[in-house]
Amino acid sequence: MAGIPEYDFKKIEEKWSKIFAERKPASKAGGKKFYLLEMFPYPSGALHMGHMRNYTIGDTYKRFLEMKGMNVFYPMGYDAFGLPAENAAIKSGIHPREWTMKNIENMILQQKRMGLSYDWERMVITCGADYVKWNQWFFLKFLEKGLAYRKESSINWCPGCRTVLANEQVHSGKCWRCESVVESRKLEQWFFKITNYAEELLSALNELDWPAKVKSQQEHWIGKSEGVEIDFPLEEGGALKVFTTRPDTLWGATFMAISAEHTILEKIARDKKDEIGKLKASAAVQSEEEKEKFGVRLTTRAINPVNGEKIPIFAANFVLMEYGTGAIMCVPAHDKRDFAFAKKYGIPMWAVIAPEGRKPKDASLEDAYTDEGVLINSGDFSGLKSAEARKKISAALEKKGIAKIVTRWHLRDWLVSRQRYWGCPIPVVYCEKCGIVPVPEKDLPVLLPDDALFTGEGNPLDGSKTFREALCPKCGGASERETDTLDTFVDSSWYFLRYLDSKNTDKPFSREIADDWMPVNQYIGGIEHATMHLIYARFFTKALRDMGMLKAGEPFKKLLCQGMVLKDGGKMSKSKGNTVSVDDMLNEYGADTGRLFILFASPPEKDLDWSEEGVRGCSRFLTRVWKMLSLLSDSDGEKEIPEDSAKELRWMTAKTVRDVEEDLYGFRFNTAISSIQEFVNFIREMQERCGVFRGFGQSLKTVITLLHPFAPFMTSEAAEILRMDLGKFPGFSKTALERTVKEIIIEVNGKLRSKIPAGPEAEKDEIVNAALADVKVRNWTDGKEIKKTIYIPGKLLNIVTGG
RNA sequence: GCCGGAGUGAUGGAACUGGCAGACAUGCGGGUCUCAAAAACCCGUGGAGUAAAAUCCAUGUGGGUUCAAUUCCCACCUCCGGCACCA
Structure with a gap:
């Protein structure tokens, strides 16, 4: 061999990155299939250390598995739609597509320099026309199956930029860009019916080999709670429906509270318009600190159906319209929030749950007792434990026809409309005659226009005549195209399926290939996607499964969430x-x-x-x-x-x-x-x-x-x-690996005192004798009674002495 | 407040099902080489203690189980992450 030159990483890495680039993924037909996936990046310009950590973990693992003879599929792509591109367009006039594609080019270069051995031929870029086409195709399928629908919803509206803001773009009630005070507006929006899958999204978590942290975050996000809806009759006639998980506290309900947006206010509080308006404003504030409880007392009272008590009704700022029925029964003795409110307004409190094994405390309550216990002052149900009482009370009320056992979820339907240019257009038109008309499959994809202007005000698509004006596919008459685009989380909900068959022009992907490779064996990415991306992708997979497109009901069998890359103990940041x-x-x-x-x-x-x-x-x-x-x-x-x-x-x-x-x-x-x-x-x-x-x-x-x-x-x-x-x-x-010569650790009373050479085959007696002859051991055992000896073969002897 | 996770030398971190605490690396101290420095290499490095040993103490704190606890159990403290008026 000739003399070896010094280690010159520059030369070596340059040479081999060229060789790696030309190397086609080897055919490993015989090996066991393994789908290894990393979360694809948003092409923001350059990769940061967080990305590199993600990909280094993946690539090292991939190379290892291949060396073990496996057939590893290891793709890469780019989550190419999104706000930063549009902001760059507003700032510097460069078109979002151009900006994005340039960034992708640079990032691919960085990934290649890093030695990442992706199957580049399967690359997926979500802003590409083919991806847009299948994205829109899925939207139409969802529409067909009733999984996509329109509904009015509150959004964050910035009057300065005349656009809709995402929650994370609202900083303490103000627009992140122009600092105008953000308003809440009602707008018709598109939703995906993810709530159809709430039960399965929750129960199937069990089968997943995911970090406990992520699973528990999803569990909370889905938020199943079982309870009862109860009708409380009103003095004036009619009834107020509430949802509660604690029917065992029903006898302690001393008032009711409803959301300021509850429709019943139209009927029973017309005289208190001003006060209700103030209340609405107070409820809308998304303050960091806990808001002061605040309410307006209505003139009508409600009747507690179990004891006939007439109790006041408040419109209160702490009641959410979006959850349950928008109205609640309040039991101040056993709920912290109700307690605080009752204190402020001088409402009586009745204790109806006593801690088990303790004497019931009465009226002079220091704080709400929110745990379970034994019922008191609750008619025939007194003496029962909370859990049993809940069942019996619910059943009794249901029999009477004034209650219904229901399950409620925190999970809301997924709002997918974005009032933005740089996203996948939603393929529908609005026709005066025919209403909402989906774009026919043969006319897909609906592509973004090139004549949009990026002024920073409103949705650029609204200003593009060529895009907006369309002919109705049904009647051929003039109609208007939907200008909302899809949330980019839609794009990332099925990219791992497209990788498998990225060149398919007939379908998003073939079922055979998907069944061959899905679910992904190992997914690697950041914990920040614990609830959003990871729950949307699960929903998509289940929906597609039910449409007969693949067998797997879960996309990612195993998940690894890598930690952050810090510098000097803090998050890396430009500032x-x-x-x-x-x-x-x-x-x-x-x-x-x-x-x-x-x-x-x-x-x-x-x-x-x-x-x-x-x-x-x-x-x-x-x-x-x-x-x-x-x-x-x-x-x-x-x-x-x-x-x-x-x-x-x-x-x-x-x-x-x-x-x-x-x-x-x-x-x-x-x-x-x-x-x-x-x-x-x-x-x-x-x-x-x-x-x-x-x-x-x-x-x-x-x-x-x-x-x-x-x-x-x-x-x-x-x-x-x-x-x-x-x-x-x-x-x-x-x-x-079998070592013949070994030492045995000798402990006296659990403390290391000596080591003696002996093989694993040595008999215990032999070791004990040798140990007791050892000078260092004798220092601790001489003159003492040997109580017992514990011997772990080939490892350790512990001598326990008395005295 | 609730849920999840973590606390080990100066630092990042090891220690597999309870069995030699501190692997590996960084830093630091000393040395070799050199006119000198850098690089490289070698030695040392948890604390107390000693001339050197012996020995004692030590895995956030306090208890417990065990022949034996960083590891298991109970209570508490601190830090990080998530959710947060979800009835």
Whole structure:
């Protein structure tokens, strides 16, 4: 072998990124199929360290699985519609498409430099005409199946920008861009009926191998609660329907509260218009701190159906119209909110639940008792426990015909209309004669017009005549096109299905291919998508399944949420000036070092603090490995070593291979790298002692192979020099793992006192005798009674003494 | 307030089903090389204690279970994340 040049990552990475780019995904027909997916990025301009962490985890895992002989599908794409592109257009006049495509180009370049081995031929870009077409096709299908519908809804309206704002664009009640006070407006909007799937979205969480954190977040988001709807008769006639999960407290209801937007106010509070108006304003404030409870007492009273008490009704600012019936029964003795309100307005409180095993406290309540207990002062139901009472009371009321057992959900239908240009157009037209008319399938896609103006005021599509004016597909008459576009979460709800069949022009994807690969075996991405994206994609998959498009009912079988990348303990941000740019990192240290550091510094699900020193450490490690190539090439043949050392080497090799493999399967990249480092330290030590020894070259090859998924560039170059194959993950000899010589730990009363050499096959008695003869042990046992001895074969002996 | 997660050297973090706490790395101290520095390499590095040992203390705090607890149980403290007037 000729002399080995110094480790020059720039040269090596340049050379191999070209080779990697030309390399077609190998056909792995025989291998077990594995769909490995990363959350695709929004093309904001350049990738940040958070992305790189996500993709490094994925790519390392992918390369490992391939070396284990699996057939891995590993695609990448771009979530290309969205607000930032439109804002860039407003600011600098560049068209959103141009801005987006340029960014994508740059990001692909960065990903290639990083050594990410995607199947680029399957790339999906959501603003492409083909993707738009199938997106719209899904919308039409949803419409057909009753999963898409229109309804009036409140939105955040900025009077300054004359546009609708998303919740996160409202900062303490003001527009993020122009600081106008945001108004609440009613607008007809499109919705997807995700609530149809509430029950399954909740129950199927059980089958998913997802972080407990994400599952519990979704559980809360869906928010199932079982209770009763009860009619409270009104003095004036008619009734007020309320929803409660605590019918066991019914006897303690001393007032009622309704939302300021409740329709009944039209009938029973016409005289209090001004006050109700004030109340509405107060209810609308989305203050950070808890709002002061505030209400307007109505002249009518309600009658508690179980005890006939006449109780006052308030329109109150703490009652939500969107949940339940918009009206509640209030039990101040057993609910914190009702308690606060009752205190303020001097409403009586009756305790009807007593903590179990304690004497009932009465009227002089310090605070609401909200736990369960035993019923008191509740007619025939007194003495029952809460849970039982709930069942019996509900049943009794239902029998009487004044109540109904119901299940309520926090989950709301998904509002998909966005008053924006840069999104997927909703394929319907409004015809004066025919009403809402879907665009026929043959006319898809409905594409965005090129003549829209980006002024920052209103939806640019409203100003585009060429887009707005359309002919009704039904009657052929003049009609108007829908100018709302779809929420970009729609785009990301099925992109993983399109990857599988990205060139299909007849369908969004073929069922056979989908059934072959779905569900995704491993999904990797940020925790910030715990509720939105991850719940929408689940809903989409279920809806598509019910439309017969695929078998799988869940999109992502296993999920890994990687932690954030921090700098100096804080989130990287431009305003703090603590960002680390991907390009700088690549230029200064190279992709291999960057990848290694990202994986080594912290387990993937934890936050990672970027440390320049740590990066340098990883760079040093790679250089040290590289130098071993020179040692080998400069040597004049491997020297024999004693059998002891050879045995130790065989053991160390087997242990390292096994540990790295196990760690990689379990996403423990940090400990996998530690193991490789330990092995390298071991070889170098032995080399220093014995020179280039028999087995040095083989050990070096093992290191290069194990390191390949982490540092693909350097190891590819090294493999070329060593004329070795990187295609297979090494195996290991189980017999080499069995160590014959071992020490046994000797403890006295649980404290380490000595170690004695002994094999795992040694009898307990032998060990005990040897231990008791040991001087260090005798210091602690002499003159004491030996109470008992515990022996863990091959590991440890604990001698318990008395006195 | 509720739900989830985490607290281990100066730092990032190891310790697999309860069995040698601190692997691996960073930083720091010392050394080799050098005119000098950087790089590289070698040695040391939880705290107290000692001439060196021995020994004692130590995984957020306080209890418990156990021959044995970073690991299991109970209570509490702190930090991070999510939800938050959902009746």
